[in-house]
Amino acid sequence: MAKTTFLWQVSQTSILDFRIIAIMDTLILYIVVLVLFGVSLAKDRAKTMQALKKGLKAVEGILPQFITVLILIAVLLAVFNAETISRFIGSGSGALGVLLAGLLGSVTLIPGFVAFPLAGELLRNGAGVLQIATFVSSLMMVGIVTLPMEISFFGKRAALARNFAALIFSFAAAFFVAWAVGL
């Protein structure tokens, strides 16, 4: 009984830690930008206003794509929840599991502070390092949902090449990680 409570507490604290790091990450970004903005304002008011205007227009420029991508992500996240993912790439999923891990990682876009604890949980529940490493790598490097957006910035050829190369690399990287973890 005492052990269960202990484990529960551990997982609670680590989730809390993730949130703190996630917030810190954004907080640092805000601090850096605000400091730069302040310096810019002190140095040249007109130029700063111009920067503000340019930034705003750039936001408006990709807003339609943002909205589309966010809706796609919302639907995908609802369909591919933790249980579905663990069923596909959990313990004993084998070579097919590795392949599925790559595909799942490619189509989903989960923030790191959700994906890593999930991946850690799967790993502790017996999922293979190979599957988990493939999933994590493709999750971060391959973005099918954001592909339309990437194409508009980099063209079809470069965007497709990047995602394809990243997917292939995810499998190769997973073998290396599995080997290194098993050393």
Place this chain on the structure above:
Amino acid sequence: MKTVLKRYRAAIVALAGFIVFLIAAPDLAPKATASLAAQIKTMLLIVPPIFLLLGLLDVWVPREIMMKFMGPGCGIKGPLIAFALGSAAAGPLYGAFPVASMLMKKGASFINILIFIGAWSTTKIPMLLFEMQSLGYRFALARLAIDLVGIVVIAFAIKAVVPQKEIDRIYAEAEERGVKK
């Protein structure tokens, strides 16, 4: 007005599709709406500082400086800066695209842009901390090591398959995006 509608066409279609999804799969609806709310929250949090930074970069960093540090023929310091910029970033990969576009407009070389995108996607320092905590030091550091190699390999692979003409077109578009907006 007509152009606004045209620009938002995909977004409107997606929104309509979302509503259809909510009706068709009522059991998934609460999850989907909660997830959409979380996504919007992330976007609202991350997007403003990134775009303010973009505006400041555009106004304050002259093309010559960017060329010198990240342009073609800048030597090893270009990729190192690209790695550092990408790894220090916050937010999902889609935040990297407009930043990359601005770097292109300012004259950073294509290889450095690709390295920057690669670093942003997978070697972000805050993410590494998460990864170490949940998957262990060995897992995270092994992945970091192979990623550093992979990012460079992928960058050169993309450069090899994309013709120079297409690269010029991408740069011209980045330039136009900067001027127009």
